[in-house]
Each structure stands twice: as C-alpha cells, then as structure tokens.
Amino acid sequence: MLETVLMNLRSTRNVGDLACSPAAYFxxxxxxxxxxxxxxxxxxxxxxxGGQIYRQVVDAAIYRTAQAQTRVVWGVGISARNAADxxxxxxxxxxxxxxxxxxxxxxxVYVPCASAMSPLFDDVAEPxxxxxxxxxxxxxxxMMQPAGIPxxxxxxxxLAETLDFLASGAIVVTNSYHGTYWAMxxxxxxLCLPFSDKFRQFRDNPVFSDPADWFADLNRAEARPDxxxxxxxxxxxxxxxxxxx
Numbered sequence: 001m002l003e004t005v006l007m008n009l010r011s012t013r014n015v016g017d018l019a020c021s022p023a024a025y026f027x028x029x030x031x032x033x034x035x036x037x038x039x040x041x042x043x044x045x046x047x048x049x050g051g052q053i054y055r056q057v058v059d060a061a062i063y064r065t066a067q068a069q070t071r072v073v074w075g076v077g078i079s080a081r082n083a084a085d086x087x088x089x090x091x092x093x094x095x096x097x098x099x100x101x102x103x104x105x106x107x108x109v110y111v112p113c114a115s116a117m118s119p120l121f122d123d124v125a126e127p128x129x130x131x132x133x134x135x136x137x138x139x140x141x142x143m144m145q146p147a148g149i150p151x152x153x154x155x156x157x158x159l160a161e162t163l164d165f166l167a168s169g170a171i172v173v174t175n176s177y178h179g180t181y182w183a184m185x186x187x188x189x190x191l192c193l194p195f196s197d198k199f200r201q202f203r204d205n206p207v208f209s210d211p212a213d214w215f216a217d218l219n220r221a222e223a224r225p226d227x228x229x230x231x232x233x234x235x236x237x238x239x240x241x242x243x244x245x
Contacts, residue, residue: 002043004028005068007060009051010035013137013155015162016115016178020050022074025117026239036060042067045245050075050101050113052177052198058087061094070245071095074238075111077177077198078102096245099238102201110203111238113178116185116231120160124167124186131218132169134162134179139195143175143211154179171221173214180206185228189221203230 006023010033023033032041036056040046046068048057054076061071071094078100082088092098092107099111129150135143137155145151152165154176163182166172172183175193183190184206192199193211200208204224209217 002030002032002041004031004045004047005040005043005065006031006033006047007036007038007040007065008033008049009053009056011037015154015157015159016113016176017051019115019118019159019178020075020113022047022049022114022117022235022239025114025235038064040065040068043069045070045072045096045242047072047074047242048076049073049099050077050115052077054078054082055087058091061091072242072245073098073100074242075099075101075113075235077201078105078108079197079201080105083107097238097241102198103203105201109234109238111234112203112227112231113181114235115159115178115182116228117235118159118163120163121185121228125164127170127188128168129170131171131173132165134166134172134174134176134183136176136179136195140175140211143193144214146215149173171218173218173221175211181227184224185231187223187225187228189223191217191221203227 008021009017046065083106099109133151135153137153166183167186171189173191180192190206192206207220207222
C-alpha cells in the first residue's frame with residue numbers, strides 16, 4: 001500500500017496552482033501525485049492542497065478517496081464563509097487535520113502555501129527594475145498596465161522563472177494571489193490589486209490599491225520581511241503532525 005497520495009490542481013497553466021503542493025517540498029515516503037479530479041488508490045493518507053480548491057477538496061473527500069485511511073487538508077484556500085457552510089462539517093467529518101492558507105479561519109490551522117519551502121527563495125538576486133507587474137491571466141481586464149513597465153502573467157513558465165521575474169522588481173504590482181505571496185516571501189515591496197477577498201486573508205496583509213488607478217500609490221508599497229520564515233515554520237510543524245498520523 002502507498003504511504004501517501006497528494007492531490008492538487010494539476011491540469012492548469014497557472015504556475016501558482018502547479019507549485020503549491022507539499023509533494024514538491026517534503027518527503028512522504030512512497031508517494032504518488034494526482035490531480036484533484038482523479039481517483040486515489042489505497043493508501044495510508046491522502047493530502048489535499050494547496051490552492052484555492054475548497055469545493056474540489058470536499059468532492060474528492062466524499063467521492064474519490066474511499067480507499068484512503070486518513071485525509072489531510074494542507075494550506076487550502078478556505079474562507080470564513082466556507083467554514084460556516086454545511087460542507088465544512090462534512091469535510092471535518094471526513095478528514096483528519098485541516099489547515100488553510102487563510103488567517104483566522106474557524107476550525108483551521110493556519111498554514112501558508114507550501115511553496116514558501118522552495119530553496120529558490122534562499123538566493124535572491126538584486127532588483128533590475130524599479131517596478132514590475134505580475135498579472136492574473138484571466139482577471140486583469142481594466143487593470144492599469146503602463147507601457148515600459150516589465151509585465152508577466154501567472155500562466156506558463158516555471159516557478160524558477162516566475163520568482164526570477166518577481167525578484168527583478170524593487171516593487172511588485174500584482175493582482176495574482178501567488179504573485180502577492182511570492183513577492184512578499186522574496187522580501188520585495190508589494191502593491192496588491194485585489195479582485196476578491198482572498199487577498200485580504202494573509203496574516204499580515206499587503207498594501208492594496210485600485211487596479212485601474214494604482215500608479216500614484218507606488219510609494220505606499222510595503223515589504224513583509226517576516227513572512228517567509230513564518231510560512232516555513234508553520235509548514236514544517238504541520239508536516240510533523242501529518243507524519244504522526
């Protein structure tokens with residue numbers, strides 16, 4: 001029997017979704033990685049996450065992981081609204097430990113996205129540009145994108161290529177969740193252009209601005225220098241919990 005099956009969103013071009021599984025950063029023994037829509041084989045534990053996949057996790061816990069001895073939710077985007085829903089009671093009944101990347105969600109351990117464990121955050125080059133823009137590929141209509149400022153989207157490329165781009169800016173302007181998170185982990189100043197409440201659920205939120213008119217707020221951008229080590233410590237602690245199951 002497999003020790004661990006790790007399930008997250010794999011059929012996507014979103015670099016954040018592809019890089020958020022703890023499978024890439026921790027040793028789970030004999031393990032298999034699957035898309036959240038696949039059927040899990042017999043195993044000691046299934047780990048769901050990370051990413052904004054709450055509904056998919058509920059479905060997978062009920063319908064696609066019957067052969068797992070234990071189910072774990074790792075750093076999934078779970079909102080307070082989700083936690084107040086009947087589906088959350090179902091999830092709690094089906095799973096062991098549940099953690100969320102969102103701060104202060106009832107009944108959840110706070111565990112930021114596991115991608116902070118990447119060693120790529122340990123060797124960060126000096127900025128090459130004053131400002132860069134990291135845009136969500138599907139949710140940037142109406143977002144101000146001045147000519148001459150380097151810009152990249154969250155679709156395509158590797159984690160290494162994305163982090164190199166984010167690190168190239170002294171200030172990162174972004175409406176991507178992982179763009180915001182990674183830029184803060186890199187120690188860069190961030191100006192976040194939110195399109196949903198998920199951007200307002202970090203333990204220490206970034207500075208926000210209007211997507212259509214953010215340029216005048218560049219001087220308000222702030223770094224979050226403690227985020228990386230806090231995220232790593234919380235992921236290591238949750239890993240210990242999971243291995244003890």
